[in-house]
Amino acid sequence: MTAPLSTRRSLALGPRMSLASFAVALLMLPAWPSSASAASLEDIKKRGYMIVATEDDYPPFEFVVDGKPMGYDHELLSILRKSAGFEVRQEILPWQGILPGVASGKYDVALSAAVITDERVKSLDFTVPISESTMAYVKRKGDASIKSLKDLSGKTLGVQQGGASFQVLPELEVELKKTGGKLGNVVQYGAFSEAYQDLVNRRLDAVIHNIVSLSTLVSEKPDVFEFGQRVGRKSYAAWAVQKNNKSLVDFLNAFLAQQKSNGTYKQLQSKWLRITFDDLPNQPLLPGDRPIK
Amino acid sequence: MLKWSTMLDLLRGAGMTVTVSCLAIAAGVPLGLLLALARTRRARGLRWLSAVYSSFVRAAPVVTFTMLIFFGLPALGVSLDPLPAAVIALTLNTAAFNAEIWRAAIMDFPRGQLEAALAMGMTGSVAFRRIVFPQIWRASLPALVNEMTLLIKASPAVAIIGVVDLTRKARQIAATTYEPLPPFVAAAVVYGLALALLVAGARTLERSLRRRYGTL
Numbered sequence: 001m002t003a004p005l006s007t008r009r010s011l012a013l014g015p016r017m018s019l020a021s022f023a024v025a026l027l028m029l030p031a032w033p034s035s036a037s038a039a040s041l042e043d044i045k046k047r048g049y050m051i052v053a054t055e056d057d058y059p060p061f062e063f064v065v066d067g068k069p070m071g072y073d074h075e076l077l078s079i080l081r082k083s084a085g086f087e088v089r090q091e092i093l094p095w096q097g098i099l100p101g102v103a104s105g106k107y108d109v110a111l112s113a114a115v116i117t118d119e120r121v122k123s124l125d126f127t128v129p130i131s132e133s134t135m136a137y138v139k140r141k142g143d144a145s146i147k148s149l150k151d152l153s154g155k156t157l158g159v160q161q162g163g164a165s166f167q168v169l170p171e172l173e174v175e176l177k178k179t180g181g182k183l184g185n186v187v188q189y190g191a192f193s194e195a196y197q198d199l200v201n202r203r204l205d206a207v208i209h210n211i212v213s214l215s216t217l218v219s220e221k222p223d224v225f226e227f228g229q230r231v232g233r234k235s236y237a238a239w240a241v242q243k244n245n246k247s248l249v250d251f252l253n254a255f256l257a258q259q260k261s262n263g264t265y266k267q268l269q270s271k272w273l274r275i276t277f278d279d280l281p282n283q284p285l286l287p288g289d290r291p292i293k
Numbered sequence: 294m295l296k297w298s299t300m301l302d303l304l305r306g307a308g309m310t311v312t313v314s315c316l317a318i319a320a321g322v323p324l325g326l327l328l329a330l331a332r333t334r335r336a337r338g339l340r341w342l343s344a345v346y347s348s349f350v351r352a353a354p355v356v357t358f359t360m361l362i363f364f365g366l367p368a369l370g371v372s373l374d375p376l377p378a379a380v381i382a383l384t385l386n387t388a389a390f391n392a393e394i395w396r397a398a399i400m401d402f403p404r405g406q407l408e409a410a411l412a413m414g415m416t417g418s419v420a421f422r423r424i425v426f427p428q429i430w431r432a433s434l435p436a437l438v439n440e441m442t443l444l445i446k447a448s449p450a451v452a453i454i455g456v457v458d459l460t461r462k463a464r465q466i467a468a469t470t471y472e473p474l475p476p477f478v479a480a481a482v483v484y485g486l487a488l489a490l491l492v493a494g495a496r497t498l499e500r501s502l503r504r505r506y507g508t509l
Contacts, residue, residue, distance in 0.1 A: 056461070057468030064465045066302045091375065093455030094464075097360070101454075104364040106372075193467035197474070221471055 038105050038242035041251050049087035052077065052111040053098045057191055060216045060272045061113040061131075061237075064092065072272035073239075076130070077111055079264065080255055096162065096190065099124070102242055109252065113237035115164035115210065116284050121292050123243055126284035127252045129236035131269070132277045133210040135168045137228040138217060140199060146206060149229045153181025155205035158195035161188040164235065165208040168287075171232040172208075200224060210237070212273050219274065233288035236280070257282070295475050299466055303476060306462030307483045313376070313456065314445045317383035321444070322437060324384065325391025332392065333399050343392065350389035355450035358382050363454040379451035387444045394436040398429035431502050438495040442488050459483060 044050045054073055055062040062071045069092060081088045091107060099114075101107040103123060115133045116126050137157070139146045146152065153176045159165035166188060173183040187204060189195040195207045196217065208231055209217075218227045241248045259265045260280075269276045286292055295303070331343040350358065359382040366373060373381070402425055410420035449460035457465070463480040467473035 053455075056457070056465050059469055063469050065469055066298050067305060091455045092457070093375075094453060094461070097364075097453045097455065100360060100364050104367065106364050106367055191464055191468065193464065193471060193473045196471055217471060 038102075038245045038248070039108055040245060041247035044108060044248070045086055049089050050084065050108045051089045051091060051106070052109040053091050053093060053101050053107040055095050055098065055112050056092045057193065058095070058113065058213070060212065060274070062092075072131070072268055073111055073113060075268055075272065076259065079259065083255065083258075094190075095160075099162075099240075102240060105242065108241065108245075108248060110240040112239065113210075113212075114240050115167075115235055115237050116286060116292075117164055117167050117235070118286055119167055120240070121284075121286065124240040125243055125245060125249050126238040126240050126292075127249055128256050128282055128284060129238045129280045130256065130265075131212055131237045131273060132234065132280065133164070133212065133237035134234050135165055135208055135231040136211045136214055137206040137208050137231055138196075138199070138214045138225050139206045139228050140202075141222075141224055141226045143205070143226070146228065149175060149231065150179040150181055152176065152184070152206060153179070154184040156185040156187065156203065157183075158187050158189055158198060158204040158207040160192060160195070160209070161190060164210065168208065168232040168235075171287075175232075196225070210235075212275065215274065235287040236285055238284050295466070295479060299476070300479065303459065303462050303466065303479055303483070306457055306459040306480075307487070309457060310445065310448055310459040310484075311487065313379050313383055313451060313458065314441075314448050316380045317387055317444060317448075318441050320380075320384040321387035322391055324388035326395045328388060328392035329395030329399055332396050347389045347392050350386055351393075353386075355382065355386055355447045356453050358386060359451050359454055375451075375455045378454055379456045382451060383444060383448060386447070387440060390440045390443070391437060394433050394440060395429065397436075398433045399425070401432065402429060431506065434495065434499060434502070438492065441491060445484070445488060445491075 039047070039050075054069065054077065056064045056069070058071075060071050062069065062073045064070065069090075077088070077090065090111075091101075093101070095112070098107070098110050098112060099120075102110045110124075113131055113133060114120065114124075114126070116129070120126075137146075137149075137152065146155065152172070157169075159169065166186075169183065169186060176182060184205075187195070187198070189198075192207070192209055192213070195204065195209075198204045199207050206228060207214075211230065214227060218225050239252060241252070256265075259268075265280075266276050266278075281289070284292055328343045328346065331339040332347070334340060353361075359379065362382045362385075363373065363375065363378040366378075406424055407420060410424045411417070415423065449458055452458055452461035452464075459480050463473075463476035466476040470476070
């Protein structure tokens with residue numbers, strides 16, 4: 001009964017679309033002629049500006065309050081603007097439009113806390129991590145039926161469509177099987193705010209998202225939600241550019257390395273993420289600290 | 294409850310919804326008429342082109358179509374900003390539906406009147422302006438207004454390319470308050486008011502037309 005309802009809800013992209021055609025559009029994009037290839041740092045300097053895409057509903061990384069962009073990435077962006085030496089133009093759009101935009105060359109950088117996953121490194125190059133982004137689950141406050149990870153067996157879980165929370169499910173399934181459990185119903189959402197609402201409405205038993213966003217949620221609504229445990233391997237979030245755009249990744253990495261060494265990283269992390277990560281690796285790593293081949 | 298500043302922000306989103314919808318309607322209604330005229334011409338090429346256009350666009354979901362225009366066209370050397378891309382996507386979409394409405398009205402138009410006009414020595418274009426158009430637009434009005442309301446409700450699709458309309462604003466607010474209900478209820482009320490206004494305006498116009506011309 002949950003399934004058809006949730007499928008309809010999870011679209012949340014307007015009445016005249018279907019998931020299938022959305023997927024078709026995504027598939028078509030990389031197939032366009034090569035003129036859509038990414039701009040190298042050289043090209044960017046020549047034309048005088050770089051276009052970055054950020055999200056608008058991803059607290060504490062990127063969000064918008066009364067029309068004003070805020071958060072960890074937005075503040076890093078404002079520092080980048082001062083030091084870049086060229087104009088940095090920003091487009092704010094939903095997650096579902098960001099990766100197609102970078103893949104098609106419309107944007108140079110996905111300046112968003114995108115989790116580095118096996119799936120994504122096939123078509124994107126990542127910078128050094130800007131945050132840890134291990135997945136975890138959140139449950140309703142006081143829900144005694146979930147005490148630890150193994151209790152997620154058979155429960156209805158909320159994830160984001162095309163998000164890292166979705167991609168971690170196979171790992172969760174393996175974990176649950178070890179204790180004789182199984183993966184229950186999974187509902188995909190366009191936005192996490194709706195998943196949280198459905199958790200409150202008892203349509204879901206737990207929502208999977210990264211530890212940083214979940215700890216922000218729990219500190220905002222301590223009476224409603226309760227932080228669970230980590231799910232899957234340790235993973236990282238980083239900015240992304242089109243595959244093989246080495247000059248641009250090097251440029252961004254140099255900027256990030258500078259913020260790390262002068263203490264800005266830590267300061268912004270404690271300000272926005274309310275956690276600091278002292279041992280972020282100096283190269284993008286796949287979940288489980290595996291190097292990218 | 295929503296804060297006052299948040300309500301104001303939501304209204305800015307409503308302004309964007311009204312802007313893109315009005316521009317798309319203003320361009321899409323006449324474009325639909327042109328397509329319908331091409332469709333009812335004798336020239337086979339024109340007829341075919343218009344039919345293919347209508348079928349393709351009516352089959353493509355607005356989100357897909359918007360992404361195609363925004364992310365796909367740069368490959369052909371046409372790079373648009375989000376707002377023009379959104380208006381163009383909605384215009385091309387609504388024009389395809391409007392074309393079918395206009396076409397039905399044109400095909401329903403009594404042949405005899407047109408033949409009489411031509412026999413009186415009117416050229417084709419004069420007959421269209423003086424005889425055909427004044428009647429088909431009145432006949433098409435209810436269906437055109439219906440398509441306008443559908444367009445407004447399809448407009449949140451353009452958020453995918455970064456145009457912050459009413460629905461997207463509601464989602465941004467929900468993302469930071471963790472309570473989607475208040476902003477979405479507020480957005481639903483604003484949509485309701487806007488559509489009620491449009492429908493009421495259309496009804497008044499229809500009524501005054503009926504008084505002047507009898508039944509449509």
